[in-house]
Amino acid sequence: MNIEVTLVNAFTANGKGGNPAGVVFNADQLSDAQKLKIAQAVGYSETAFVSQDDEADFEVSFFTTTAEVDFCGHATLATFSTMYQKGMITAGSYVQRTKAGLLSVLIEPNGKVVMDQQLPQIIDCFSYQAISRVIGIESRILESTQLPIEVISTGLPDVMIPVPSGYLDAIKPDDKLIADFCKKHQVIGFHVFELYEQGSKFTASCRNFAPLFGISEESATGSASGALACYLAEHLALGNDYVFEQGRAMNCTSIITASVKTDNSRVTEVKVGGFTGSVDTMFITL
Incomplete structure (x- = not known):
């Protein structure tokens, strides 16, 4: 066949x-x-x-x-x-x-596809120390973002990990460490991001590691982008529309748009789109 x-x-x-x-x-x-x-x-x-x-x-x-x-x-x-x-x-x-x-x-009509995702579920959170040991960035550096490390799912559970500007591309992922962590905590992978300055056309640059499922790193992750949009809507006043860049470290840049609607600080709609x-x-x- x-x-x-x-x-x-x-x-x-x-x-x-x-x-x-x-x-x-x-x-x-x-x-x-x-x-x-x-x-x-x-x-x-x-x-x-x-x-x-x-x-x-x-x-x-x-x-x-x-x-x-x-x-x-x-x-x-x-x-x-x-x-x-x-x-x-x-x-x-x-x-x-x-x-x-x-x-x-x-x-x-222009061919852009925009998909709905599940409403967000905050499943777990981790200390800076726990994540530091897995991705090789000192816990004090992770803590300097003053943002939490959370597991959020809009279809698949991913760990949202903020890092300061300049640290994202320097990450050298250890597939075994990440896979073992994800298996232990029943998550898909790590979605690591650094925020752009206000006024940039991009909201954040991202990297996604999911070696437990055979993906050492991928250049665009739609499900995690929906989760990240919900995370940002919860923790930062950046509006409801986001543009994420991913794949830069792989020399394969991707552009992902995401938007959320909220009602009394509760997310009521999550959409992710692209070409x-x-x-x-x-x-x-x-």
Whole structure:
């Protein structure tokens, strides 16, 4: 059986950079074992599998090279952008069924894809000392941000780690240390960020490490960007619209937009959006 996989970079900056994802359509008859085998052959951080659904417009499942995950932002963007580019759907609003729930996806006339994410859950928090030992930045330096280190999920639980300006690119991740920590605390990965000065076109620059799921580092993380937007709305007065840069340390810069709506300081809506680059195809034999 030959499986066609669409390859597309998501969250590109002017058509360049981005995070590659695989997309498989008509995946209704594929087993989870087959999906995992395909994701491993593709070799990207995530591959999305699109099936029919009785209630939603589509059912979408997401596999890394090691396991299925409940949700993936950049693979969602890749999926709906590809369907739009191929003429399978038109601009408008759609609903996807994921293991993180039923989530709306909007395709704007210019091709930008904006996805809804789950409302934020603050799951845990960690001391500066605990995180310092894992990412190799002194606890006093982490503490100088005067911001907490929290686990937030808008679909997947990631650890939000603020660092002072100038420290982000210097991080040399230890995959084993991070993976062991994430396994122990049942989180997906570390989302480390440094804030830009007010007036910049970017809100923050980010790096994401998820070696427990076979991702040493990735250049754009949609789910963690939604969580970061909620974190910033909670702790800083930066407005409700954010632009994140990610992948700079990988020479693969990505641009991710995020927005939140709040009511009496409670987040009532989370959206993450972006563009994709050119589309390619590969075939895998099962």
